């Protein structure tokens with residue numbers, strides 16, 4: 452499958468499917484959440500200067516992302532509507548040869564794009580820049596307001612990365628297998644800023660998922676399915692903790708001997 456036809460398949464199936472999962476899980480109220488995928492080429496049908504909406508200046512250049520192309524959620528767009536069709540809120544951007552400006556393309560030939568990329572563009576671009584720089588296989592990023600993770604970081608004890616990961620790992624023996632590095636924790640910082648983008652990139656250098664304190668989760672994956680899996684695994688762990696709590700019990704945590712063996716086997 453060529454890169455062009457692969458992205459058409461993603462736009463028509465996996466992107467709306469993940470948007471639906473995020474909405475149905477209650478992690479994408481109103482216009483919450485966003486996703487991006489780095490692609491190799493524009494679908495042939497849109498690859499003409501006329502199909503680009505306009506050129507926009509980025510606040511800074513992203514060396515390494517020269518001419519890079521991304522499929523992204525639009526600012527203010529709703530996951531529950533993207534779930535019906537990518538045309539309801541996805542767009543394509545291509546950075547210029549200096550990676551300091553971008554053009555917007557529609558996700559389907561007969562569409563006009565009258566919206567801009569997600570407000571979290573600084574974080575998406577900075578994380579893609581880091582993934583390209585390190586030759587990582589991941590090309591997709593998903594952000595959502597994962598209720599269980601937001602709730603957990605409202606509890607003072609879990610506003611420290613070590614405590615938080617020890618708790619999440621101990622909720623199920625397969626969590627340290629699936630997320631051996633755990634999740635990075637970014638403290639409360641104004642969303643949409645270069646500052647939160649920078650803090651998030653630092654965490655993604657050693658984690659496949661990052662939790663924004665009292666805000667939600669970010670995860671990377673080879674595709675949006677894999678990024679979603681990582682948020683889902685973290686949410687599962689947090690939800691086991693809260694299920695025990697709400698039934699008046701305290702989660703015991705996986706047997707410490709078993710936990711040690713799993714960590715030795717799976718954690719680098």
Ligand code: 2HA
Pocket residue numbers: 482483484485527569570571594642643
């Ligand atoms: O896209 O979730 O953090 C809306 C948001 C911003």
Ligand code: ZN
Pocket residue numbers: 483484594595596642666667
């Ligand atoms: Zn958000």
